[in-house]
Amino acid sequence: MSNLEFGPIMRALLRNKVGAILIALQIAVTMTIIVNAVFIIVERKAMMERESGLDEANTFYLTTTGFGKDFESKRVTIEDLALIRNTPGVIDAIQVNAIPMSGSGWSMGLATQPGEEIESVGTANYMVDDHALNTYDAELLAGENFSPEDIRFRERNQSDWPDLAIITQALAKSLFPELGIDEVVGKTIYIGDNEAMIIKGIIDKLQAPWVGWNNLDHVTLTPEMMAFPSMRYLIRTEPGMRDKLMTSLEETLANQYPNRIIRNVETITATRDKSYRQHSAMINILTATMILLTLITALGIIGLASFNVNRRRKQIGTRRALGASKQAIIRYFMVENLIISSFGLILGVGLTIGLNFMLIEWFAVKALDWYYIPTGVVLLFVVGQLAAFGPAFRAAQISPALATRTI
Amino acid sequence: MLKMNNLCKSFRTELVETHALRNFTFSVDEGDFVSVTGPSGSGKTTFLNIAGLLENHTSGSYLLDGIDVKTLSDKQRSQLRNEKIGFIFQSFNLIPDLNLFDNVDVPLRYRGLSRAERHQRIEESLARVGLANRMKHLPSQLSGGQQQRVAIARALAGKPRFLLADEPTGNLDSQMAKSVMGLLQEINQQGTTIVMVTHDPELAMQTSRNVFVRDGQISEAETIMPLAAASNQ
Ligand SMILES: Nc1ncnc2c1ncn2[C@@H]1O[C@H](COP(=O)(O)OP(=O)(O)OP(=O)(O)O)[C@@H](O)[C@H]1O
Ligand SMILES: [Mg+2]
Numbered sequence: 277m278s279n280l281e282f283g284p285i286m287r288a289l290l291r292n293k294v295g296a297i298l299i300a301l302q303i304a305v306t307m308t309i310i311v312n313a314v315f316i317i318v319e320r321k322a323m324m325e326r327e328s329g330l331d332e333a334n335t336f337y338l339t340t341t342g343f344g345k346d347f348e349s350k351r352v353t354i355e356d357l358a359l360i361r362n363t364p365g366v367i368d369a370i371q372v373n374a375i376p377m378s379g380s381g382w383s384m385g386l387a388t389q390p391g392e393e394i395e396s397v398g399t400a401n402y403m404v405d406d407h408a409l410n411t412y413d414a415e416l417l418a419g420e421n422f423s424p425e426d427i428r429f430r431e432r433n434q435s436d437w438p439d440l441a442i443i444t445q446a447l448a449k450s451l452f453p454e455l456g457i458d459e460v461v462g463k464t465i466y467i468g469d470n471e472a473m474i475i476k477g478i479i480d481k482l483q484a485p486w487v488g489w490n491n492l493d494h495v496t497l498t499p500e501m502m503a504f505p506s507m508r509y510l511i512r513t514e515p516g517m518r519d520k521l522m523t524s525l526e527e528t529l530a531n532q533y534p535n536r537i538i539r540n541v542e543t544i545t546a547t548r549d550k551s552y553r554q555h556s557a558m559i560n561i562l563t564a565t566m567i568l569l570t571l572i573t574a575l576g577i578i579g580l581a582s583f584n585v586n587r588r589r590k591q592i593g594t595r596r597a598l599g600a601s602k603q604a605i606i607r608y609f610m611v612e613n614l615i616i617s618s619f620g621l622i623l624g625v626g627l628t629i630g631l632n633f634m635l636i637e638w639f640a641v642k643a644l645d646w647y648y649i650p651t652g653v654v655l656l657f658v659v660g661q662l663a664a665f666g667p668a669f670r671a672a673q674i675s676p677a678l679a680t681r682t683i
Numbered sequence: 684m685l686k687m688n689n690l691c692k693s694f695r696t697e698l699v700e701t702h703a704l705r706n707f708t709f710s711v712d713e714g715d716f717v718s719v720t721g722p723s724g725s726g727k728t729t730f731l732n733i734a735g736l737l738e739n740h741t742s743g744s745y746l747l748d749g750i751d752v753k754t755l756s757d758k759q760r761s762q763l764r765n766e767k768i769g770f771i772f773q774s775f776n777l778i779p780d781l782n783l784f785d786n787v788d789v790p791l792r793y794r795g796l797s798r799a800e801r802h803q804r805i806e807e808s809l810a811r812v813g814l815a816n817r818m819k820h821l822p823s824q825l826s827g828g829q830q831q832r833v834a835i836a837r838a839l840a841g842k843p844r845f846l847l848a849d850e851p852t853g854n855l856d857s858q859m860a861k862s863v864m865g866l867l868q869e870i871n872q873q874g875t876t877i878v879m880v881t882h883d884p885e886l887a888m889q890t891s892r893n894v895f896v897r898d899g900q901i902s903e904a905e906t907i908m909p910l911a912a913a914s915n916q
Binding site: 594600675 | 731772
């Protein structure tokens with residue numbers, strides 16, 4: 277180990293501190309930003325990859341708005357749904373008050389006991405009929421689907437709730453943490469002004485409209501259709517049929533009744549993209565920043581190492597004359613880089629944790645998983661060594677004859 | 684121990700080809716103290732570089748301890764320089780960022796000696812040149828003569844059999860030159876073979892043998908007769 281020259285390299289470095297300190301600081305800052313950025317990116321990616329529960333690639337929705345006193349919204353809804361469901365290529369369709377991930381919808385509080393003081397659990401509410409599970413591509417884990425007799429019409433100014441509900445597994449867990457899902461079926465829950473509802477079924481997965489909401493997986497389906505002039509249809513198609521049906525159904529529905537318009541025909545894919553647009557922009561900015569910073573740091577390391585090689589040409593020739601192999605010269609500069617990097621990275625670990633604490637305080641970012649830090653350290657060591665290798669290799673090519681040739 | 688036969692060295696640049704050494708035939712025996720003199724640009728340093736394995740020759744043969752150095756790899760040449768050869772340079776070539784102790788340590792580390800062994804050798808050789816009490820000093824804190832003594836200590840610490848010096852007194856005043864020369868003579872008397880390039884005929888007189896180089900060739904006619912040889916006759 278004695279020929280690794282840690283001691284002398286360190287002592288020589290201490291006599292030419294300024295450049296080394298600047299590079300060490302740069303490495304520290306780079307590590308800090310990169311590790312936190314990667315962590316945020318991974319978190320956001322995981323967030324963006326959460327499943328809505330829908331057959332996203334094959335689902336779209338549209339809004340129909342009727343106008344005029346004579347517009348019979350109940351009849352139109354029933355006829356529309358029959359028409360849509362009978363269209364070849366359509367798997368199923370429902371009328372619905374809100375769309376997962378779309379950003380707008382209804383939320384309610386649910387409690388396991390009546391009474392105003394009881395703490396309630398937040399949930400999104402979708403008003404649907406017995407075709408919902410098929411349209412949502414949801415799996416019934418326990419209990420039963422709604423039957424056609426369960427479905428009622430909700431009038432525009434009606435505020436009471438149906439007697440039945442289907443809830444997501446996640447919501448069941450939040451409401452009844454101690455019970456298995458089979459035991460939750462049949463339980464009574466209380467909504468709004470302590471109105472009782474019986475849980476008829478439990479589905480695997482469905483998301484609320486708000487992607488930033490803590491209770492994203494809390495959804496309650498209530499068996500009702502809306503007798504409103506403006507309403508939405510959610511339509512699930514066979515694979516590959518979505519885009520064709522979007523155009524053809526828009527036209528068919530528009531032609532069906534002269535006194536209504538069809539608008540906002542949109543795919544779930546587009547809705548997801550829109551909802552997560554900020555997040556993907558953030559990911560892109562962070563990625564670009566990381567790449568740029570790493571490049572700048574690598575260039576800094578190359579610059580300092582090249583400067584040191586040029587400054588020490590004569591010294592390198594002398595070392596070669598005194599018996600250093602090419603390998604020993606390369607090793608000298610690699611070890612020197614390792615020492616500079618080590619100081620930078622020790623500081624970097626501290627700064628990384630510090631920045632993470634600040635992000636936790638100010639931006640509700642989660643605490644860094646521990647393994648990000650050693651990964652960042654190893655990564656930057658590798659970047660440093662790769663960057664230093666070029667100048668080190670050039671140093672090794674300096675002829676030993678330089679010892680006698682230059683003054 | 685050193686045997687050159689019809690050795691040539693030419694430097695080729697885009698414009699000209701310089702023949703720095705031409706048909707150089709020369710040998711040094713174990714225990715010799717050879718001085719090399721000659722005008723500037725005559726090829727003295729080139730000869731020394733080739734002898735010390737710092738540079739390859741173009742043609743001819745060079746045997747060092749019976750080994751044809753042309754057959755050696757770069758790594759083997761480095762190892763030979765490290766173990767058998769000591770160098771002393773005109774401008775000392777100490778590493779400015781390292782103190783005297785670390786400077787003398789440089790070749791010992793390349794040899795992979797143990798820490799204890801290195802310490803002992805460093806202290807011994809710095810004591811030998813009279814600088815044991817300045818181990819923690821930087822080269823810049825020493826006079827030229829002292830720096831050259833450190834360089835000699837660095838060469839001695841490796842216990843080389845063969846010491847090569849390129850104008851070791853060239854940057855020193857005559858007083859300092861005298862003391863460095865004295866040191867070299869002492870080293871030679873203890874068995875180390877020395878080849879020293881010098882401009883100073885007075886110093887050449889004090890060696891056991893002289894070669895005079897002109898235009899890359901040995902000029903027998905101009906050879907200086909050393910005192911020792913003269914008194915033997
Ligand atoms: N690397 C090189 N490239 C081209 N020519 C060189 C090189 N090194 C030396 N020479 C040439 O070789 C010749 C011999 O040079 P050398 O340095 O051996 O002379 P010297 O006798 O040591 O001179 P001085 O007394 O001035 O040190 C000179 O003409 C010199 O210009
Ligand atoms: Mg010379």
